[in-house]
Amino acid sequence: MSVAGSIPAIQMVDVIGQYHRYQDEIDNAILEVVRSGKYINGPYVQRFERAMESYLGVKHAIACASGTDALQIAMMAMDLQPGDEIITTPFTFAATTETIVLLGGVPVYVDIDPQTFNIDVERIEEKITPRTRAILPVHLFGQPANMTRIREIADKHHLLVIEDAAQAVGAKWNGAMVCGIGDMATISFYPSKNLGAFGDAGMITTNDDALAAALRTICNHGSDRAYYHDRLGVNSRLDAIQATILNVKLQYLNEWNATRSAMAALYSNHFAGYGDQIMVPVVAEGATPIWHQYSIILKDGREKAMEHLKAAGVPFNIYYPVPLHLQKAYVAGKLGDFPLTEFAAAHILSLPMHSELTPEQVEYIAGQVITAIGK
Numbered sequence: 001m002s003v004a005g006s007i008p009a010i011q012m013v014d015v016i017g018q019y020h021r022y023q024d025e026i027d028n029a030i031l032e033v034v035r036s037g038k039y040i041n042g043p044y045v046q047r048f049e050r051a052m053e054s055y056l057g058v059k060h061a062i063a064c065a066s067g068t069d070a071l072q073i074a075m076m077a078m079d080l081q082p083g084d085e086i087i088t089t090p091f092t093f094a095a096t097t098e099t100i101v102l103l104g105g106v107p108v109y110v111d112i113d114p115q116t117f118n119i120d121v122e123r124i125e126e127k128i129t130p131r132t133r134a135i136l137p138v139h140l141f142g143q144p145a146n147m148t149r150i151r152e153i154a155d156k157h158h159l160l161v162i163e164d165a166a167q168a169v170g171a172k173w174n175g176a177m178v179c180g181i182g183d184m185a186t187i188s189f190y191p192s193k194n195l196g197a198f199g200d201a202g203m204i205t206t207n208d209d210a211l212a213a214a215l216r217t218i219c220n221h222g223s224d225r226a227y228y229h230d231r232l233g234v235n236s237r238l239d240a241i242q243a244t245i246l247n248v249k250l251q252y253l254n255e256w257n258a259t260r261s262a263m264a265a266l267y268s269n270h271f272a273g274y275g276d277q278i279m280v281p282v283v284a285e286g287a288t289p290i291w292h293q294y295s296i297i298l299k300d301g302r303e304k305a306m307e308h309l310k311a312a313g314v315p316f317n318i319y320y321p322v323p324l325h326l327q328k329a330y331v332a333g334k335l336g337d338f339p340l341t342e343f344a345a346a347h348i349l350s351l352p353m354h355s356e357l358t359p360e361q362v363e364y365i366a367g368q369v370i371t372a373i374g375k
């Protein structure tokens, strides 16, 4: 759908538009892999792992098949036992909790900071019990959680920290790249993520040699030597075609993240006079986000606003409509348990955000949001 005459149709995420900008480079890289016959792990995957280690400043980057697998494999590497507790946020994509429950662990939730949508670090300590093994913060929407406090609390109580950095590759906390601050970090290269493959892909990072060895083994059926299996593992390896696409795209990630950041600033400028009705995302002191999403809170009238935006050709999404403590699959709570998360779920609206977005589109989208809330 075309809006406002000359402005091209607005996408929530523009994977095709981005591909067209780099088509020759990506096509050639894919063809090279096809002709090499080296389709799983091998030189293209290794090249991507080394490139990510250097980009993130971490000692070990281990590629796997998805961000969800990355979470599961990280918990297997720390030898999570049934009944072990992991402190995490109820306001995130399901995978963060799904993998804990799958391994028999218990997700213990802490409500969010309503300004950043990230785990409220001041309420973590009250949830620590003798069964607590780890803290699992999510850098939601590309903004790092408060890693200084989380690291302090974890060190004091001898807990591991696993960063769910699925939405935050390239984000910084106090000038340091996320992924190297926790004991392990997990990454997703799902096509709509800031660094997206053309299918499923993921990665685990760590600075710890022993964990790295365990992670590598688990990804490959628990085997270091063909047909010898020393521990329980899974089949979660990266396809060379995905690795080579990611190798090409990694070169442009900082540029794309800078575009997102500029578009986020433009959105917030447009909304500046409407603070009573539109709460714009707040960047925490110390955080350099990469704007995986630009999410606003509409205190009133989200339903009506969505109807207006639909009619105006403005895509949007709700991340996330059902908090994880209320999901039927892993129910561990009831309505009222985490009021700030529940409020966010009921009022949040994510607007188009991607590397191909233009200032004209942002102006149009923001104008339509402002018209919608005036109705």
Ligand SMILES: *Cc1c(COP(=O)(O)O)cnc(C)c1O
Binding pocket: 066, 067, 068, 069, 092, 093, 095, 096, 138, 164, 166, 167, 187, 188, 189, 190, 200, 201, 202
């Ligand atoms: C996307 C995402 C995942 C899962 O990654 P997949 O690659 O889709 O399996 C996990 N956690 C968060 C926060 C995510 O956004």
